[in-house]
Amino acid sequence: MKIKCDSELFKINEKLYPCSTSITMDYIGGKWKTVILYHLIDGPKRYNELKKTMPVVTERTLSLQLKQLESDGIVNRKVYTTKPPLKVEYSLTDFGISLIPLLKNIAEWGNKIAEQKAKIIKVEDIKK
């Protein structure tokens, strides 16, 4: 496969990308998207399940990122109830599934760093 990054730019929906890597980063970049997606690899998760496994993110941000992932066609949002308490499940679309090898790659590289340099912190120790 030939991937060009010189003297040509990509244009998708009026946005310019200087390199195909920046297209990918636009889809999964940011502080939380890869984390969310990584958690969805195992299967569908409810909003609250995601929140619990990601104790640091705020509800607003989690909600916003999920919306973006949904509008990018990467995750699916399915509502199971019409009246409160609501049940909403998020899952990967086929398009999102195509990201799994990449997500695992990203996690593995980060994990190598973690093994060398990171200290493990328990969630309970941060809760204020």
Added chain:
Amino acid sequence: MKIKCDSELFKINEKLYPCSTSITMDYIGGKWKTVILYHLIDGPKRYNELKKTMPVVTERTLSLQLKQLESDGIVNRKVYTTKPPLKVEYSLTDFGISLIPLLKNIAEWGNKIAEQKAKIIKVEDIKK
């Protein structure tokens, strides 16, 4: 390999990461780092070579990103002259080289999107 992302956090240099994916994203995230690194896969490049192949980035930003990549141990900066005109070459360190498979992965996924949806724009058409 087992990669944990629940109920534990990683701490590296006083920074907290909720998942190993976010460690990776901290190293190569942002708008330009993957683009720079992707261009360095072929071998060392001078500052101006990088600038020419990335016509949209400003000098300031390119410079800042290179500094960060350097301080993260991902790229190497080598100065060849003491007096102007300067010659400075950037290259991947061994640590940076360990990113190459991941970078190619990222580029390939983005390239699939590009093939389906992107219009190709010539650099000349943007220059003001």
Added chain:
DNA sequence: CGGGATCCTGCATGATACTG
């Protein structure tokens, strides 16, 4: 339960000019 509304802050990035 699963968010939305509002307000706010910091940081990533840009524009422009200048320099060893």
Added chain:
DNA sequence: CAGTATCATGCAGGATCCCG
């Protein structure tokens, strides 16, 4: 040539409160 200095800005993300 390879940057730095200065100033400006937009937007990602946080804090808090509210709602069907």
